[in-house]
Amino acid sequence: MDNFQYVNPTKLIFGKDQVKNALTKEVEYYGTRVLLVYGSGSIKKNGLYEEVLKQLNQINNVQIVELAGVEPNPRLSTVQKGIRLIKENQLDFILAVGGGSVIDCAKAISVGAHYDGNVWDIVIGKATPSSSLPLGTILTMAATGSEMNGNSVITNWDEKDKRAFSSIHTYPKFSILDPQNTFSVPMDQTVYGIVDLMSHVLEQYFHISENAPIQERFGESILKTTIEVAPKLLNDLQSYAHREVIMLNATFALNKILTMGVKTDWASHMMEHAVSAVHDIPHGGGLAILFPHWMEYVSETKPEKVAQLGIRVFDLDATTETTKLAKETIQQFREFWKSIGAPTRLSDYGIDSKEIDLMVERSIVNETIGNYVSLAKDDVRQILERAL
Amino acid sequence: MDNFQYVNPTKLIFGKDQVKNALTKEVEYYGTRVLLVYGSGSIKKNGLYEEVLKQLNQINNVQIVELAGVEPNPRLSTVQKGIRLIKENQLDFILAVGGGSVIDCAKAISVGAHYDGNVWDIVIGKATPSSSLPLGTILTMAATGSEMNGNSVITNWDEKDKRAFSSIHTYPKFSILDPQNTFSVPMDQTVYGIVDLMSHVLEQYFHISENAPIQERFGESILKTTIEVAPKLLNDLQSYAHREVIMLNATFALNKILTMGVKTDWASHMMEHAVSAVHDIPHGGGLAILFPHWMEYVSETKPEKVAQLGIRVFDLDATTETTKLAKETIQQFREFWKSIGAPTRLSDYGIDSKEIDLMVERSIVNETIGNYVSLAKDDVRQILERAL
Numbered sequence: 001m002d003n004f005q006y007v008n009p010t011k012l013i014f015g016k017d018q019v020k021n022a023l024t025k026e027v028e029y030y031g032t033r034v035l036l037v038y039g040s041g042s043i044k045k046n047g048l049y050e051e052v053l054k055q056l057n058q059i060n061n062v063q064i065v066e067l068a069g070v071e072p073n074p075r076l077s078t079v080q081k082g083i084r085l086i087k088e089n090q091l092d093f094i095l096a097v098g099g100g101s102v103i104d105c106a107k108a109i110s111v112g113a114h115y116d117g118n119v120w121d122i123v124i125g126k127a128t129p130s131s132s133l134p135l136g137t138i139l140t141m142a143a144t145g146s147e148m149n150g151n152s153v154i155t156n157w158d159e160k161d162k163r164a165f166s167s168i169h170t171y172p173k174f175s176i177l178d179p180q181n182t183f184s185v186p187m188d189q190t191v192y193g194i195v196d197l198m199s200h201v202l203e204q205y206f207h208i209s210e211n212a213p214i215q216e217r218f219g220e221s222i223l224k225t226t227i228e229v230a231p232k233l234l235n236d237l238q239s240y241a242h243r244e245v246i247m248l249n250a251t252f253a254l255n256k257i258l259t260m261g262v263k264t265d266w267a268s269h270m271m272e273h274a275v276s277a278v279h280d281i282p283h284g285g286g287l288a289i290l291f292p293h294w295m296e297y298v299s300e301t302k303p304e305k306v307a308q309l310g311i312r313v314f315d316l317d318a319t320t321e322t323t324k325l326a327k328e329t330i331q332q333f334r335e336f337w338k339s340i341g342a343p344t345r346l347s348d349y350g351i352d353s354k355e356i357d358l359m360v361e362r363s364i365v366n367e368t369i370g371n372y373v374s375l376a377k378d379d380v381r382q383i384l385e386r387a388l
Numbered sequence: 389m390d391n392f393q394y395v396n397p398t399k400l401i402f403g404k405d406q407v408k409n410a411l412t413k414e415v416e417y418y419g420t421r422v423l424l425v426y427g428s429g430s431i432k433k434n435g436l437y438e439e440v441l442k443q444l445n446q447i448n449n450v451q452i453v454e455l456a457g458v459e460p461n462p463r464l465s466t467v468q469k470g471i472r473l474i475k476e477n478q479l480d481f482i483l484a485v486g487g488g489s490v491i492d493c494a495k496a497i498s499v500g501a502h503y504d505g506n507v508w509d510i511v512i513g514k515a516t517p518s519s520s521l522p523l524g525t526i527l528t529m530a531a532t533g534s535e536m537n538g539n540s541v542i543t544n545w546d547e548k549d550k551r552a553f554s555s556i557h558t559y560p561k562f563s564i565l566d567p568q569n570t571f572s573v574p575m576d577q578t579v580y581g582i583v584d585l586m587s588h589v590l591e592q593y594f595h596i597s598e599n600a601p602i603q604e605r606f607g608e609s610i611l612k613t614t615i616e617v618a619p620k621l622l623n624d625l626q627s628y629a630h631r632e633v634i635m636l637n638a639t640f641a642l643n644k645i646l647t648m649g650v651k652t653d654w655a656s657h658m659m660e661h662a663v664s665a666v667h668d669i670p671h672g673g674g675l676a677i678l679f680p681h682w683m684e685y686v687s688e689t690k691p692e693k694v695a696q697l698g699i700r701v702f703d704l705d706a707t708t709e710t711t712k713l714a715k716e717t718i719q720q721f722r723e724f725w726k727s728i729g730a731p732t733r734l735s736d737y738g739i740d741s742k743e744i745d746l747m748v749e750r751s752i753v754n755e756t757i758g759n760y761v762s763l764a765k766d767d768v769r770q771i772l773e774r775a776l
Contacts, residue, residue: 007397012393211632214610225602244389248602250601252645
């Protein structure tokens with residue numbers, strides 16, 4: 001392992017009716033002037049919005065300002081709007097109610113509220129936040145793990161650029177995870193969430209550090225459990241038992257325990273961010289397409305770890321030759337993702353080679369991306385072309 | 389799963405030379421008047437004591453008061469001595485340098501320093517702490533997981549009673565884990581640490597809640613990795629690579645992620661605490677003796693989960709009949725622990741049936757112990773008698 005520091009201050013409040021049980025007390029610990037951030041309004045259809053207001057209104061002198069309509073790929077302009085609302089109304093707490101996009105947007109707002117310049121500086125790493133407005137979340141979709149980490153992904157549409165940043169100051173103070181709040185997530189979004197959480201495991205599993213057996217086995221545990229439970233959930237979207245497993249798996253997939261002491265990859269995510277910055281496709285869909293192609297590409301030089309995954313997660317025969325094992329493993333991922341309804345080619349989203357130059361350019365922030373295998377522009381182009 | 393809340397505020401600082409890299413900065417964030425708590429003085433032999441003093445002395449106006457000689461089963465009288473030292477010298481920070489015993493002692497001191505009555509009230513749950521003096525740790529032995537949880541076990545020799553308590557206020561602010569600091573842990577203590585961490589996994593694995601597949605697979609991951617690495621470590625006690633895996637495994641075994649959403653057992657620990665309160669034997673040794681007997685006893689009515697362990701951790705044949713599988717699993721644990729040099733019978737420590745009444749009585753705090761199978765006095769007596 002490499003040397004590391006790990007701290008995760010987020011309080012997880014997990015289970016049935018936890019909004020009713022815990023929200024009022026948690027929020028009033030931090031403030032009374034709340035920015036309520038949410039997305040397209042699905043929380044108004046399933047009753048969660050009303051429940052949240054009811055609990056918030058139990059706080060003495062509470063004042064609630066709303067930022068609605070956060071986009072699936074949350075936009076810089078929306079973040080800036082949230083920051084303005086906080087400054088104009090002197091708010092002291094942010095409550096994000098939604099999936100990863102809503103939470104990511106709220107995180108950028110929370111550090112932007114304490115920063116005088118353009119918050120995009122923080123997103124692209126030009127400025128480093130040193131404090132933030134406290135943030136709590138109510139999660140409504142199992143996918144990004146944003147509820148228990150400091151990550152945030154923001155899209156700047158003016159520049160067709162989608163970028164991720166992370167800070168200790170953007171960890172939520174608390175996150176309320178009631179699996180019931182994911183019952184209304186439709187089939188396609190549920191599938192994308194499953195692919196997303198599995199991809200997070202893979203990005204960390206393909207690290208380049210030595211001797212991290214427990215981190216790897218934890219990753220395999222998440223993958224194996226997800227592969228067992230996901231098909232059952234997709235047959236019964238109202239199953240509390242299956243929703244809760246996927247929800248906790250998604251949290252563990254990116255609460256950074258898999259990253260302890262290892263240098264992780266993340267090239268596939270950078271390529272997907274580039275594709276969806278140019279074409280606005282669902283993140284989970286993009287990952288289901290790109291990850292098998294990435295695995296194929298890196299297996300040409302480094303098949304061992306892909307093969308290990310196959311043995312431990314798909315119970316493939318360990319005596320098979322390594323290159324063949326790697327191929328079989330990738331085939332298993334393809335088949336599994338296809339079986340749950342994920343797309344397999346970029347052309348499924350109508351993407352052709354026209355904007356491939358821009359997608360390649362947007363993938364590469366510096367000279368290369370990825371650590372497991374370092375990819376330059378030509379490598380990225382080959383992977384994207386194979387994925388068309 | 390059951391509803392749960394999880395928060396773990398401890399900052400883990402893991403890796404080579406992290407005392408030198410991080411200690412000064414971490415301590416001076418909290419204070420300058422330090423109670424330095426340590427054990428029998430092994431840290432004076434391996435150079436760690438000198439290194440710690442060197443780093444602490446870089447803090448402006450630092451004042452260091454020492455509490456040396458904390459016992460392997462830390463005593464209430466030592467805790468009380470530490471509390472007196474803090475009050476007399478108006479100290480503002482506690483630094484524990486040692487294994488679980490030293491850290492547990494420091495935790496009791498940290499809450500006792502903010503409590504006017506007898507700290508034993510807190511240990512036995514008669515009083516609940518609401519604050520504490522901040523505490524940091526430098527871990528020198530992989531075993532108890534005390535470096536990343538709120539647990540503390542204290543022995544009251546006047547009453548021959550050994551009791552555990554836990555509080556959010558006793559989580560260390562930081563814990564520095566440099567595997568090099570465990571190089572000098574001798575063979576027998578290394579073995580006890582391995583048994584202890586495995587037992588922690590088992591206590592949580594044998595829960596009585598439904599539908600916790602990821603928690604169970606994480607537990608199996610820790611067991612499997614430990615079983616793979618432990619024999620290699622015992623062949624080469626100076627191996628950084630093997631020490632680091634066991635060290636991180638021990639932390640994960642009891643940083644409570646395995647306890648999320650499940651009602652755990654802990655009967656074997658309560659029996660062991662009773663045995664070692666009466667006879668002062670090593671905790672890990674007691675567990676290696678008692679746990680297989682506990683598994684045998686509960687398998688008479690509930691063999692399924694023991695069998696599951698055998699399939700997933702020892703790769704036993706899943707088609708074998710469940711009762712037989714459970715027996716084979718227990719045999720595997722016995723053989724593994726015996727192979728690494730752990731004791732198998734209480735008589736290995738010269739314990740006979742003479743004080744069995746007292747051990748039974750001390751095991752049972754209320755009417756029964758354990759959740760997986762609820763054990764009354766007669767059950768405990770049978771298990772202890774079989775273990776003689």
